[in-house]
Amino acid sequence: MLDKTVYLDNAASTRLDERVLEAMKPYYFDTYAVATSEFGYSMGIDAKEGLENARAGIASSLGASPEEIVFTSGETESSNMAIKGVVSALMKKKGNHIIVSKIEDFPVLNTARALEKQGCRADYISVSPEGILNLEELENAITGNTALVSIQHANQEIGTLQDIKAIAEICKEKDVLLHTDATHSFTRVPLDVSKIPVDLVTMSAHTIHGPRGVGALYIREGTPINKWMDGGFQESNRRAGLENIPGAVGFAKAVELVTPEENRFLASLRDHTIRRAEEEVPHVTLNGSRTQRVPQNANITFHYVEGESMTLHLDMRGFAVSTGSACFSRSLEASHVIMGIGGDHERAHGSLRFSFGRYNSMEDVDGIIDAVKEIVSQLRAISPLYDKNK
Amino acid sequence: MLDKTVYLDNAASTRLDERVLEAMKPYYFDTYAVATSEFGYSMGIDAKEGLENARAGIASSLGASPEEIVFTSGETESSNMAIKGVVSALMKKKGNHIIVSKIEDFPVLNTARALEKQGCRADYISVSPEGILNLEELENAITGNTALVSIQHANQEIGTLQDIKAIAEICKEKDVLLHTDATHSFTRVPLDVSKIPVDLVTMSAHTIHGPRGVGALYIREGTPINKWMDGGFQESNRRAGLENIPGAVGFAKAVELVTPEENRFLASLRDHTIRRAEEEVPHVTLNGSRTQRVPQNANITFHYVEGESMTLHLDMRGFAVSTGSACFSRSLEASHVIMGIGGDHERAHGSLRFSFGRYNSMEDVDGIIDAVKEIVSQLRAISPLYDKNK
Numbered sequence: 001m002l003d004k005t006v007y008l009d010n011a012a013s014t015r016l017d018e019r020v021l022e023a024m025k026p027y028y029f030d031t032y033a034v035a036t037s038e039f040g041y042s043m044g045i046d047a048k049e050g051l052e053n054a055r056a057g058i059a060s061s062l063g064a065s066p067e068e069i070v071f072t073s074g075e076t077e078s079s080n081m082a083i084k085g086v087v088s089a090l091m092k093k094k095g096n097h098i099i100v101s102k103i104e105d106f107p108v109l110n111t112a113r114a115l116e117k118q119g120c121r122a123d124y125i126s127v128s129p130e131g132i133l134n135l136e137e138l139e140n141a142i143t144g145n146t147a148l149v150s151i152q153h154a155n156q157e158i159g160t161l162q163d164i165k166a167i168a169e170i171c172k173e174k175d176v177l178l179h180t181d182a183t184h185s186f187t188r189v190p191l192d193v194s195k196i197p198v199d200l201v202t203m204s205a206h207t208i209h210g211p212r213g214v215g216a217l218y219i220r221e222g223t224p225i226n227k228w229m230d231g232g233f234q235e236s237n238r239r240a241g242l243e244n245i246p247g248a249v250g251f252a253k254a255v256e257l258v259t260p261e262e263n264r265f266l267a268s269l270r271d272h273t274i275r276r277a278e279e280e281v282p283h284v285t286l287n288g289s290r291t292q293r294v295p296q297n298a299n300i301t302f303h304y305v306e307g308e309s310m311t312l313h314l315d316m317r318g319f320a321v322s323t324g325s326a327c328f329s330r331s332l333e334a335s336h337v338i339m340g341i342g343g344d345h346e347r348a349h350g351s352l353r354f355s356f357g358r359y360n361s362m363e364d365v366d367g368i369i370d371a372v373k374e375i376v377s378q379l380r381a382i383s384p385l386y387d388k389n390k
Numbered sequence: 391m392l393d394k395t396v397y398l399d400n401a402a403s404t405r406l407d408e409r410v411l412e413a414m415k416p417y418y419f420d421t422y423a424v425a426t427s428e429f430g431y432s433m434g435i436d437a438k439e440g441l442e443n444a445r446a447g448i449a450s451s452l453g454a455s456p457e458e459i460v461f462t463s464g465e466t467e468s469s470n471m472a473i474k475g476v477v478s479a480l481m482k483k484k485g486n487h488i489i490v491s492k493i494e495d496f497p498v499l500n501t502a503r504a505l506e507k508q509g510c511r512a513d514y515i516s517v518s519p520e521g522i523l524n525l526e527e528l529e530n531a532i533t534g535n536t537a538l539v540s541i542q543h544a545n546q547e548i549g550t551l552q553d554i555k556a557i558a559e560i561c562k563e564k565d566v567l568l569h570t571d572a573t574h575s576f577t578r579v580p581l582d583v584s585k586i587p588v589d590l591v592t593m594s595a596h597t598i599h600g601p602r603g604v605g606a607l608y609i610r611e612g613t614p615i616n617k618w619m620d621g622g623f624q625e626s627n628r629r630a631g632l633e634n635i636p637g638a639v640g641f642a643k644a645v646e647l648v649t650p651e652e653n654r655f656l657a658s659l660r661d662h663t664i665r666r667a668e669e670e671v672p673h674v675t676l677n678g679s680r681t682q683r684v685p686q687n688a689n690i691t692f693h694y695v696e697g698e699s700m701t702l703h704l705d706m707r708g709f710a711v712s713t714g715s716a717c718f719s720r721s722l723e724a725s726h727v728i729m730g731i732g733g734d735h736e737r738a739h740g741s742l743r744f745s746f747g748r749y750n751s752m753e754d755v756d757g758i759i760d761a762v763k764e765i766v767s768q769l770r771a772i773s774p775l776y777d778k779n780k
Contacts, residue, residue, distance in 0.1 A: 009423070016418035016636075028406035028601075033399070033710070073463030073603060076621040076631035107621035107630065114620045206632055211418075213463060213603050213634030230504045231466040231497035240497065241466035242596055244603030246406075320423070 005315075006364045009322045010207075012357030013296065016250075017209040023253035024211065026050075027246040034242060051245045057252035061187060062201065063194035064218050070235045071248045074215035075183040077229075078202035079107035079150075081239065082179045082217055085225035086148045086200070087115060090177075093224075095145025096120040101133055103340040105156040107202075108181050112150070125151070129342050130289040131160030135170060142174045149178050153201075154185035157337040157353055158288030159297030161189060168197045177223065183207055183215075187258040188266070188294050199223050205247070209358055210254030214247035262358060267295035269356040269365050274298050276369045281376055287338060287351055298354040301338075301347045302372070304386035305379040310352060313375040319368045321352050395705075396754045399712045400597075402747030403686065406640075407599040413643035414601065416440075417636040424632060441635045447642035451577060452591065453584035454608050460625045461638045464605035465573040467619075468592035469497035469540070471629065472569045472607055475615035476538045476590070477505060480567075483614075485535025486510040491523055493730040495546040497592075498571050502540070515541070519732050520679040521550030525560060532564045539568045543591075544575035547727040547743055548678030549687030551579060558587045567613065573597055573605075577648040578656070578684050589613050595637070599748055600644030604637035652748065657685035659746040659755050664688050666759045671766055677728060677741055688744040691728075691737045692762070694776035695769040700742060703765040709758045711742050 007015070033047040056066040072078045087096060100112045102124045112122040123141045126134050133151060142149065149171050154161050164180055171178040179200035182191055186203045193201065201218035205211050219225055219238070231240030270293070277284050277300050287299040302310065307323025314321055338348035352372070356365075380386040397405070423437040446456040462468045477486060490502045492514045502512040513531045516524050523541055532539065539561050544551050554570055561568040569590035572581055576593045583591065591608035595601055609615060609628070621630030660683070667674050667690050677689040692700065697713025704711055728738035742762070746755075770776040 007423075011423040014424065015422045018419070021415075021418065025411075028411065029408075032405045033397075033401045034404065073467065073634075074631055076619055077463065077467075080619050080621070080630075105621075106623075110620040110622075110630070114617070204632075211636075212632065213637050227504070229466055229470050230500040231470070231495075232500075233496075240470075240500065241464055242594075242602065244463075246601075247603050 005318045005320055006360070006367060007320045008354045008356065008360065008364060008368055009320045010355050011320060012355045012360055013207045013209060014212070015209060015357065015359055016211060017254060017257055017358065019257060020210055020250045020253045024246040024250040027249050047245055050249050051243055054245075054248040054252035057255060058203070058216050061255050062203075062218055063192035065221065067236065068218055068221055070217045070219060070239045071243065071251075072215045072217055072239060073213050073244075074206065075105070075181070075202055075204040076107040078204070078215045078217040079179075079181055080111055081228045082200040082202060082219075082225070083108065083111045083148060083150055084115070085228045086177055086179070086223070087120060088226040088228075089224040090147040094147050095143070096147060097123070097143060097145040098147055099123045099125060099138065099141050099149045101125050101127060101151050103127055103131060103155055103337045104150070104152055105181055105183065108150050108152065109336070121145075127160075127340055130292070131155055131158050131337070131341050132289065132292065133162050133167065135163075135166055138167065139170050139174070142171070142176055146174075146176045149176055151178070151180060152184075153180045153182040153191060154189065154294045155288065155337060156184050157335060158299045158341065159184070159294045160288040161185065161292045161294060163292075164191065164198060165196050172197045184297070185294055187255055188263055188296055193218060193220065200225075205251035205254050208254045208258055211247050211250040214244060214251045216251065263295045266356045269360060269362065270295055270298045270354075272362060273354050273365050273369060274300065276366070277372070280369070281373055285347065287341065287343070287347075296356045298356075299351055300354070301343070301351045302376045303346070303350055304383050305350050305376055307349050307351055309379055310372065310375055313379070314368065314371055317371045319371055321354055321368070323349070323352055395708045395710055396750070396757060397710045398744045398746065398750065398754065398758055399710045400745050401710060402745045402750055403597045403599060404602070405599060405747065405749055406601060407644060407647055407748065409647060410600055410640045410643045414636040414640040417639050437635055440639050441633055444635075444638040444642035447645060448593070448606050451645050452593075452608055453582035455611065457626065458608055458611055460607045460609060460629045461633065461641075462605045462607055462629060463603050463634075464596065465495070465571065465592055465594040466497040468594070468605045468607040469569070469571055470501055471618045472590040472592060472609075472615070473498065473501045473538060473540055474505070475618045476567055476569070476613070477510060478616040478618075479614040480537040484537050485533070486537060487513070487533060487535040488537055489513045489515060489528065489531050489539045491515050491517060491541050493517055493521060493545055493548075493727045494540065494542055495571055495573065498540050498542065499726070511535075517550075517730055520682070521545055521548050521727070521731050522679065522682065523552050523557065525553075525556055528557065529560050529564070532561070532566055536564075536566045539566055541568070541570060542574075543570045543572040543581060544579065544684045545678065545727060546574050547725060548689045548731065549574070549684045550678040551575065551682040551684060553682075554581065554588060555586050562587045574687070575684055577645055578653055578686055583608060583610065590615075595641035595644050598644045598648055601637050601640040604634060604641045606641065653685045656746045659750060659752065660685055660688045660744075662752060663744050663755050663759060664690065666756070667762070670759070671763055675737065677731065677733070677737075686746045688746075689741060690744070691733070691741045692766045693736070693740055694773050695740050695766055697739050697741055699769055700762070700765055703769070704758065704761055707761045709761055711744055711758070713739070713742055
């Protein structure tokens with residue numbers, strides 16, 4: 001059954017690209033030294049070179065200098081390190097107030113909540129029905145005690161892109177540091193830190209066919225940040241832990257493999273999905289912005305049906321999608337993102353998130369929309385809720 | 391040059407085993423879903439099954455239950471999580487005092503130092519000239535405010551094994567929790583948590599030919615521990631972050647591939663290295679214990695020569711070893727381990743650490759000892775220090 005399943009969930013982008021593994025292999029089997037042993041012997045120098053080339057590749061895709069990139073174990077660690085590291089560095093000098101949006105992904109949202117429990121103050125800025133941050137509310141929330149603003153570049157569920165330039169300018173004007181979680185936009189939508197004054201950027205390899213357990217944090221030179229994970233002196237004494245050199249090399253290769261053509265292709269899959277759903281299925285709502293949106297995401301609520309039922313029926317037909325937040329699908333709690341954009345429980349639970357990746361085709365998209373049409377129609381036919389409202 | 395180098399540094403165990411990569415591949419290319427999407431569709435269930443089988447494999451090698459194992463990004467994260475998580479949970483209820491040994495690896499040692507800066511109290515217990523913990527000193531250091539004792543199972547440089555059973559019994563008697571960093575002993579020396587009352591155990595895949603960036607933490611059921619990395623609800627809400635399923639599966643495979651026969655073989659390489667060095671090179675000191683020692687480590691000081699010079703000369707002859715701590719070899723600071731066992735700077739800087747792995751042979755060992763003999767003799771011939779003392 002597995003080999004005929006079409007993945008249009010986050011798995012669409014977590015499948016490793018074979019070329020990424022090929023790039024990693026030499027660092028598993030030939031040049032497998034620990035980079036910090038560089039003084040000792042040749043292989044250490046070769047391994048270090050692989051790591052530094054990977055660092056330069058990631059940096060260049062972001063308009064950063066290589067020394068501003070720190071490799072981590074992924075999105076969650078990068079965001080924890082950014083927020084806890086900066087707050088810890090500025091707590092006494094400036095204050096322990098942080099500002100995030102209401103629709104952040106869990107690494108940022110729950111780090112803010114954890115810091116609140118430790119006595120920090122956090123503000124959660126609201127967003128428009130399309131998921132766009134309320135800039136005026138942000139501006140008013142910043143005080144002299146604000147250590148950090150953390151606003152995502154793109155949303156993990158509804159794909160809405162924030163105007164990160166406008167946000168960065170507000171932060172710069174108010175002299176406060178800005179972190180952005182770019183996990184769901186990195187390489188898919190340009191972000192140039194040489195032009196946009198963002199101070200910290202979270203990135204992850206798993207959203208672009210790179211290896212799991214590998215991410216990076218951009219830290220603008222001069223940013224005050226305490227070490228969060230203690231131990232060895234790796235990553236210029238900013239992040240302890242034996243370097244995952246094959247992982248870093250794989251991440252850089254994954255970045256290199258993303259092209260503007262591919263991003264346009266993903267956008268065409270997205271637009272086709274939205275168009276067909278809106279034209280062919282009654283009672284649907286597009287979640288997120290129609291224009292300010294990452295190319296690889298469509299999120300649609302099919303009213304009067306349960307997302308969980310739809311995903312199960314789709315699974316039986318060989319299609320994998322998710323409902324609500326992928327990180328949260330074990331729970332039946334409504335997505336905080338859909339609630340954050342003004343949706344209710346019904347809208348949250350009836351939502352399907354489509355993610356598009358390198359291995360998807362237009363045929364996949366047509367297949368799933370055909371299936372969704374049938375399933376929605378069948379489920380609505382037996383839904384007392386739908387009978388009352390249709 | 392690379393293909394003729396013989397690795398007897400920590401790289402001897404960081405080379406990935408091809409069978410490990412083969413075990414990982416299905417989770418990169420076929421079953422690449424996010425485990426927490428399990429309610430959504432079949433592939434999520436298969437991915438979850440792979441993760442849980444890996445967890446059961448690691449657990450079984452330690453005498454633990456699967457639910458007591460949390461996957462992490464490696465040794466450093468496991469030890470940070472264990473120590474900071476327990477101290478945070480017990481700080482108000484019990485106290486913020488921790489106890490570690492003077493010769494811990496950096497993840498434990500520098501976490502203790504970082505906690506001290508945050509107002510915690512730390513004691514650093516001394517060790518014998520062989521590196522064996524002073525049990526009486528430990529017993530006397532424990533107070534009613536002690537939140538955690540963290541004593542390594544085996545040392546990272548000199549390979550000394552602690553009597554973890556005696557240490558655990560002291561802690562149990564005094565009703566204090568015990569963490570042990572078993573990075574350098576896991577699978578090489580038995581550790582059965584069903585028999586030894588240790589509460590937390592750090593493990594890593596990179597020391598047994600597993601993938602980089604993958605580790606685990608054993609947490610005995612009921613152990614008070616706060617979440618350290620915030621975000622999603624993975625690992626039964628104990629460790630946030632997208633599961634690195636290929637990594638976990640690779641780690642479990644690496645564990646499975648270690649056999650008692652292999653450990654006996656590594657011990658024979660170790661013993662042969664020590665025997666030949668002691669018999670054939672004058673003025674050498676074995677660092678660490680002759681009997682309480684992991685099979686894959688030999689650490690020898692060649693007096694009147696610099697370890698850095700030896701490693702460079704050995705490198706030119708195609709042999710890779712390290713001097714001092716691998717994590718620290720960028721610095722010329724003396725190894726805190728050699729200093730901790732009563733050595734001086736001369737002894738620390740003249741030390742070579744030999745690590746043995748699956749891909750080493752008795753021929754490798756004879757080759758490096760032949761080379762060391764020549765190099766030491768040449769370096770001593772031009773050493774004014776040696777002339778004065780020989």
